[in-house]
Amino acid sequence: MNSRPPDAQGPPVGRRLLLAVLGAGAAAVAAAPALQRAMETGLGAVADKDPTGLTGLLPNGGGFRYYSVVSSVPRRSAADYRLTVDGLVDRPATYTLDSLRALPQTRLVRDVQCVTGWRVPETPFEGVRLSALLDAAGVRPGAKAVRFTCFDGAYSESLTLRQARRDDVLVALRMRDRPLGHSHGGPVRLYVAPMYFYKSAKWLSGITVTDSVRPGYWEELGYDVDAWVGRSNGRDDAPTV
Structure with a gap:
């Protein structure tokens, strides 16, 4: 029973x-x-x-995708990393990683939006405001844009001078409250918070002030030069600011 x-x-x-x-x-x-x-x-x-x-x-646990336009990217340590600021400036400069760390740091928390559709919410980035480096270099009259080059040897990007001076554009040293790893573009990358993520060039090595905007790597292949999230590239994503 x-x-x-x-x-x-x-x-x-x-x-x-x-x-x-x-x-x-x-x-x-x-x-x-x-x-x-x-x-x-x-x-x-x-x-x-x-x-x-x-x-x-392939997505990883953090929601990001990894992509490089070259087959292999050299690594830069704190000992051998250098960032140059030159072009139409009065005081060209070369920064080490330690000298960048010694400057005032700004922390931003924004969504990251890729033009291919994926989005990572509330991602902290921390670094030096690009405007501070431009002010230290002394931008000359006639300058209208800034070109960025990378130590992968291939990637480039550009911003107008007005865009580059925004408070939400960083030379970033940290992401998600950790030092930038190599696969995320470390030790230093550009971070342009209100634009699609291809504007945030990884493995940053050069900042050159120019007299005109020069289309970057993806823009030469058809992406919009002014890459505001939700207002470019035929997409209507929610803004990241």
């Missing part, structure tokens, strides 16, 4: 089993940041050596 209550649908969950399940869940939550960092590092290393670019289609 079955002595179980008529509404019993299965064996009772024991106290030990319940505690084990809760413990496993807590462990997974605690381990999530470390697992995400490991996934980012691993996928970034693979993408860095992927000549096909197919790894750029």
